[in-house]
Structure formats: C-alpha cells, structure tokens
Amino acid sequence: MTVNSSYHTNNKRLTNRIHTLSQIGKIQETGVRRLAHSPEDVEGMELVKSWMEDAGLEARIDHFGNLIGRWEGTDPQAPVLLLGSHIDSQPYGGRFDGPIGVLGALESVQTLMEDGMTPSHPVEVIAFADEEGARFNKGLFGSRGILGEVTEEELERTDENGISRREALLRMDCDPSQFSSSVYPPGSIRAYLEMHIEQGPVLEEKNEPIGIVTGISGPLWLTATLTGFAGHAGSVPMHLRKDALLGASEAVTALHAIVSEHSPAPTVGTVGNMTIFPNSRNIIPESVSFTIDLRDIDLDRRNACEKKLMEELQAICTRRGLELDLQEDTRSDPRYCADWIMDYMKEEASNMGAAGIPHLMSGPFHDALPISQVCDYGMIFVRSENGISHNPAEFSTDEDIAAGTELYYRTVKRMLQT
Numbered sequence: 071m072t073v074n075s076s077y078h079t080n081n082k083r084l085t086n087r088i089h090t091l092s093q094i095g096k097i098q099e100t101g102v103r104r105l106a107h108s109p110e111d112v113e114g115m116e117l118v119k120s121w122m123e124d125a126g127l128e129a130r131i132d133h134f135g136n137l138i139g140r141w142e143g144t145d146p147q148a149p150v151l152l153l154g155s156h157i158d159s160q161p162y163g164g165r166f167d168g169p170i171g172v173l174g175a176l177e178s179v180q181t182l183m184e185d186g187m188t189p190s191h192p193v194e195v196i197a198f199a200d201e202e203g204a205r206f207n208k209g210l211f212g213s214r215g216i217l218g219e220v221t222e223e224e225l226e227r228t229d230e231n232g233i234s235r236r237e238a239l240l241r242m243d244c245d246p247s248q249f250s251s252s253v254y255p256p257g258s259i260r261a262y263l264e265m266h267i268e269q270g271p272v273l274e275e276k277n278e279p280i281g282i283v284t285g286i287s288g289p290l291w292l293t294a295t296l297t298g299f300a301g302h303a304g305s306v307p308m309h310l311r312k313d314a315l316l317g318a319s320e321a322v323t324a325l326h327a328i329v330s331e332h333s334p335a336p337t338v339g340t341v342g343n344m345t346i347f348p349n350s351r352n353i354i355p356e357s358v359s360f361t362i363d364l365r366d367i368d369l370d371r372r373n374a375c376e377k378k379l380m381e382e383l384q385a386i387c388t389r390r391g392l393e394l395d396l397q398e399d400t401r402s403d404p405r406y407c408a409d410w411i412m413d414y415m416k417e418e419a420s421n422m423g424a425a426g427i428p429h430l431m432s433g434p435f436h437d438a439l440p441i442s443q444v445c446d447y448g449m450i451f452v453r454s455e456n457g458i459s460h461n462p463a464e465f466s467t468d469e470d471i472a473a474g475t476e477l478y479y480r481t482v483k484r485m486l487q488t
C-alpha cells in the first residue's frame with residue numbers, strides 16, 4: 071500500500087499538528103515528557119483545544135481533565151460517536167503514542183465538516199486524561215472517569231513530589247467534587263473509535279503500514295512466591311538445598327516454553343519483576359517473588375496456558391522442596407472489537423487499494439479497554455518502527471499515519487451514515 075494523492079484528509083495539516091504538539095514537553099531530539107495534569111499536559115490540551123475550535127468544534131475540559139470537542143448532531147439527544155485517544159505521555163516517552171489518535175480523529179472530523187456533512191448523531195473528539203498512569207501509578211483515568219469508575223482513594227495517590235491527584239486536578243481548574251457532572255450516563259455513547267501506534271513489531275514484520283485491531287487481550291497478572299530455606303552458599307551441599315531462586319528460574323523457563331508452544335499465535339507470557347530474599351552473594355536464596363503476565367486474545371488458550379503453568383509450578387516445588395504461594399493481581403477478559411466496525415474498515419481499506427489489510431490483537435491497554443464495557447468499539451494500528459514505544463526513539467512515518475487517518479476518516483463516515 072502506498073501513499074495516495076487521492077486521500078481526503080489533509081495530511082499536511084495533520085503532520086504539522088503532530089509536530090507542533092511534540093514541541094510541548096520536548097525532551098532530547100525526539101522525546102516527550104507530558105505527565106498527566108502537569109503544566110505541559112495542560113499546555114498541550116490548550117493547544118489541541120484551539121485546533122478543535124478552529125475546526126468549528128465546541129471544546130471544553132471536563133472535571134477529570136479530559137479535553138472534549140463536540141460536533142453537534144441534528145439530533146443532540148442521540149448517543150454520541152466518541153473518537154480519540156490521549157496526549158499525556160510517559161516520563162521518557164515518544165511523540166506518537168496517543169497524539170496520533172487524538173489529532174487523527176480531529177483531522178477526520180474536520181475533513182467531514184469541510185465535506186459539508188451533517189451528522190444526525192453528535193460526534194465528540196476526546197483526549198482522555200492520564201491514559202499512561204505514570205504519574206500516579208494508575209492509568210486510564212479519564213476513560214474510567216467518564217464511566218463513573220474513579221474511586222476516592224485514587225484522588226489521594228501522590229506523585230513523586232507528594233502532589234496528590236486531587237491537588238493536580240484542582241491546579242488545572244478541574245473540580246473532583248463535580249465528577250458526577252462529567253460522567254456519561256449509560257447508553258449515551260453509541261460507539262468508540264481509536265487510532266494508535268502499534269507499539270509492537272507485527273506490522274513492520276508484515277511490511278504493512280496499518281492494521282485492523284481485533285481486540286485488546288486481557289492480561290492475567292499473578293505474583294508467585296517460592297519459599298525454600300536459606301543457608302551458607304559455601305557449606306550446604308547441592309543435594310540438600312532448597313534454593314528458591316533455582317525454582318523461580320525453572321518457572322521462568324517453563325512459562326516461556328508453555329507460551330511458545332502456541333507460536334505463532336499472539337499468546338505472550340512474561341516474568342518482568344523478581345525479588346530475592348535475602349539477596350546476598352553468599353546466602354542460598356530463601357524466597358523469591360516474581361510477577362507473571364500472561365496475555366492472549368483467546369481466553370481458552372490463555373486458560374490452558376495458566377493450567378499448564380500451575381502444574382509446572384507444583385512440579386518444580388515438589389522437585390526442589392519449595393512452597394508455593396500465589397496471589398492474583400488482575401484477571402481481565404479480552405475485549406473484542408465490533409464486527410460491524412471491523413467490516414467497515416476492511417471494506418474501506420479495500421477501497422483505498424489495501425485489500426488484505428492485516429488483522430492483529432493489541433497486547434497493551436488503551437482507553438478503548440474501559441470504554442469497551444459500555445459500547446461497541448474499533449481500533450486502527452499504525453506501524454511502529456522497530457516496535458519501539460515508551461521511548462524517545464518511538465517513530466512512525468508521516469505516510470503511515472496518513473494512511474491510518476484516511477482509513478479512520480472513511481470508517482467514521484460509514485459509521486455516521488448508518
């Protein structure tokens with residue numbers, strides 16, 4: 071698929087906006103640091119708000135810190151078509167994670183307005199507050215917020231400077247006591263559409279600029295603790311040891327083997343964090359805690375992996391004389407994209423000369439995850455160079471973003487025509 075001069079969307083305008091926004095909170099040559107509710111984040115929101123207003127949208131920032139630009143429908147009471155992503159970033163983040171979804175949505179809506187379209191349903195472009203969760207260690211804040219899922223406890227969480235979420239919101243003129251006025255009542259969102267960089271290597275490997283997301287894989291997060299017995303590293307013979315780290319190492323390898331059996335399926339399993347006690351050079355490790363992250367778009371396959379892993383953990387403990395303690399941290403089901411939206415994308419991709427566009431699942435979360443609980447949703451992925459993200463080196467080409475935006479525009483148009 072190549073860039074096509076017959077694109078409807080104004081890609082020069084889009085590219086300029088992505089570049090201009092990337093200058094706010096800029097770090098190094100290509101990085102961005104726009105932590106949620108920070109002065110940089112607010113400056114970015116104000117800039118995007120001004121572009122929304124230029125386009126003719128009615129724009130406001132709600133009490134969760136979400137930026138919302140509304141294109142009124144001929145039936146203002148009809149459920150809204152919600153389009154967007156986020157513009158906050160990781161502390162050491164890139165220029166594209168989030169912004170292409172907000173600015174691509176704005177470009178699509180602006181083009182539809184310039185086309186002279188009048189929708190019956192209202193359309194809103196939204197930049198969700200604090201998707202990343204880096205500052206207060208809990209993300210998807212704005213998207214959970216509009217569903218009424220934010221708890222009081224979350225407001226008291228503090229950042230590394232001791233500033234609470236409540237305080238950060240108040241500083242940007244948001245009022246947590248008014249949250250309920252910013253909640254979308256059940257049935258008020260018709261559907262949600264998000265474009266995002268892939269943040270993985272699948273499209274690059276397939277040599278494709280864009281792809282249709284089939285769903286967001288639900289993660290299973292466990293913390294396993296293996297307990298053995300500490301002893302002097304110099305005196306306890308090998309056959310008498312109860313070495314918790316040895317058992318944990320075997321568990322890491324076992325997880326890898328169990329998950330890899332399903333390759334090339336998108337099943338993934340990771341041990342990303344490990345704590346060793348007492349963590350000393352000359353003591354046999356007594357206990358080791360480690361995290362398990364298991365994800366798949368196919369719940370049966372994920373469950374089968376989990377079952378096998380449990381059997382393997384038991385076997386390791388028996389063999390090594392260890393005790394096993396398991397804690398379940400998160401167990402989410404996969405959330406599937408709506409068939410009717412994927413069908414529009416497929417047809418429109420084919421109209422763009424990109425028949426056979428790849429379908430892929432999303433391993434990472436997105437704002438679409440909470441929103442998927444209340445309405446149908448669809449997602450478009452744009453190729454990430456080397457699969458890099460959450461890093462200043464994150465990169466997607468203007469051409470790939472343009473292709474994604476054109477497909478987004480066409481999909482929105484189809485959704486508004488039905």
Ligand SMILES: [Zn+2]
Binds near residue numbers: 156167168201266
């Ligand atoms: Zn993102």
